[in-house]
Amino acid sequence: xxxxxxxxxxxxxxxxxxxxxxxxxxxxxxxxxxxxxxxxxxxxxxxxxxxxxxxxxxxxxxxxxxxxxxxxxxxxxxxxxxxxxxxxxxxxxxxxxxxxxxxxxxxxxxxxxxxxx
Amino acid sequence: xxxxxxxxxxxxxxxxxxxxxxxxxxxxxxxxxxxxxxxxxxxxxxxxxxxxxxxxxxxxxxxxxxxxxxxxxxxxxxxxxxxxxxxxxxxxxxxxxxxxxxxxxxxxxxxxxx
Numbered sequence: 171x172x173x174x175x176x177x178x179x180x181x182x183x184x185x186x187x188x189x190x191x192x193x194x195x196x197x198x199x200x201x202x203x204x205x206x207x208x209x210x211x212x213x214x215x216x217x218x219x220x221x222x223x224x225x226x227x228x229x230x231x232x233x234x235x236x237x238x239x240x241x242x243x244x245x246x247x248x249x250x251x252x253x254x255x256x257x258x259x260x261x262x263x264x265x266x267x268x269x270x271x272x273x274x275x276x277x278x279x280x281x282x283x284x285x286x287x
Numbered sequence: 288x289x290x291x292x293x294x295x296x297x298x299x300x301x302x303x304x305x306x307x308x309x310x311x312x313x314x315x316x317x318x319x320x321x322x323x324x325x326x327x328x329x330x331x332x333x334x335x336x337x338x339x340x341x342x343x344x345x346x347x348x349x350x351x352x353x354x355x356x357x358x359x360x361x362x363x364x365x366x367x368x369x370x371x372x373x374x375x376x377x378x379x380x381x382x383x384x385x386x387x388x389x390x391x392x393x394x395x396x397x398x399x400x401x
Contacts, residue, residue: 211374
């Protein structure tokens with residue numbers, strides 16, 4: 171009955187490889203997010219999708235490509251991995267978009283720890 | 288550009304004591320201020336949140352104090368327990384033109400000792 175799940179939990183790979191992280195939510199939410207948490211625990215939004223549509227795209231290298239096949243899934247594909255991509259990546263979801271005067275709690279997955287060697 | 292500054296970076300409190308974590312923000316357009324709690328190996332989870340039209344919100348042992356003029360807000364944990372040991376993040380929500388997004392503080396690692 172996991173609300174937001176991610177696979178894999180750990181990912182160790184070599185520089186230059188391409189890898190994907192999958193995220194699924196069973197909360198019936200419309201909005202999903204990807205966050206990056208670096209080694210200092212700083213948490214920063216990367217992307218958000220609403221009803222499969224890209225809404226927020228922060229200043230992220232275009233090696234990172236999110237894909238939302240349906241409202242319950244948001245995957246993250248990373249091309250040509252670099253050492254600096256090592257981090258914990260969190261998927262999250264919320265009932266809908268947050269906007270002025272609309273505050274929707276974000277539910278986070280357990281994270282995927284990516285290590286690039 | 289760090290828009291939400293959080294302090295202290297780490298905090299050790301005795302069981303039963305009061306834990307206080309402070310945050311300051313720069314963007315006056317922020318309109319929602321949540322606090323998230325993260326245990327090791329887990330994702331952050333919403334703890335408590337406040338809107339800028341109130342100066343204080345209390346939920347059980349957790350209280351947010353908000354000072355709009357000073358652009359500061361803080362989390363107070365009363366009667367701190369060992370189970371409260373976690374990393375706490377303040378955040379602020381700001382509208383980007385299409386949707387709002389959360390900007391997080393740098394986190395405070397709280398350890399509650401016996």
